[in-house]
Amino acid sequence: MNILHLIGGNWIRRPLTQRFPDREPPPAEYRGHVTNDAAACVACGICTQVCVSAAIELRPAESSCAWVYDPARCTFCGFCVQYCPVDALRQVSDRGAWAHSPHEQTDTTVIDYPPCAECGKPAMPYSENLVSTAYGERTEELRRRARLCEHCRRQVTAEVMRKTFSVMSDAGRSEGRSHGR
Numbered sequence: 001m002n003i004l005h006l007i008g009g010n011w012i013r014r015p016l017t018q019r020f021p022d023r024e025p026p027p028a029e030y031r032g033h034v035t036n037d038a039a040a041c042v043a044c045g046i047c048t049q050v051c052v053s054a055a056i057e058l059r060p061a062e063s064s065c066a067w068v069y070d071p072a073r074c075t076f077c078g079f080c081v082q083y084c085p086v087d088a089l090r091q092v093s094d095r096g097a098w099a100h101s102p103h104e105q106t107d108t109t110v111i112d113y114p115p116c117a118e119c120g121k122p123a124m125p126y127s128e129n130l131v132s133t134a135y136g137e138r139t140e141e142l143r144r145r146a147r148l149c150e151h152c153r154r155q156v157t158a159e160v161m162r163k164t165f166s167v168m169s170d171a172g173r174s175e176g177r178s179h180g181r
């Protein structure tokens, strides 16, 4: 081909590349932006621990916890999705808004703390699946304790231990009496 034809053709043709920030939409199966389901998240912080890019931060407050995601830091490795114990995270095909630098475009999901089943003060979120994974069996007692705030749970545990020790020492005393006869 004549070099002049080549130059002329390139001159007439529209550019194949796009000017930033225009871009082609990603394919449906693209694993990009991480989203959090506030109803499922229990604010455990595992995602912050496994993210090597420090793209996720938890900011706990008195009655809620902010889950803050920084897409400019995210490498879309999917570790956080894989390790979330309650399946609260998803990677969507959206790449999210572009940002020049970290902290410019953060996404915040607020996880509200439910009221304690005993005193009504804010307690850590509860997950049926997490309790059954941790303890195998979900007894009513376990469910009840999982819905308590830290203070009430400590009190209930202390009461259970006090009753257990009292039963054990009663058993020890009666055994001692039977040996003494």
Ligand code: SF4
Pocket (backbone or CB within 6 Å): 036, 040, 041, 042, 043, 044, 045, 046, 047, 048, 083, 084, 085, 086, 087, 088, 089
């Ligand atoms: S998204 Fe999952 S891993 Fe991260 S804090 Fe919530 S429950 Fe924990």
Ligand code: SF4
Pocket (backbone or CB within 6 Å): 034, 050, 051, 052, 053, 054, 055, 056, 073, 074, 075, 076, 077, 078, 079, 080, 081
């Ligand atoms: S996908 Fe990877 S880099 Fe992005 S927030 Fe999750 S763990 Fe961090």
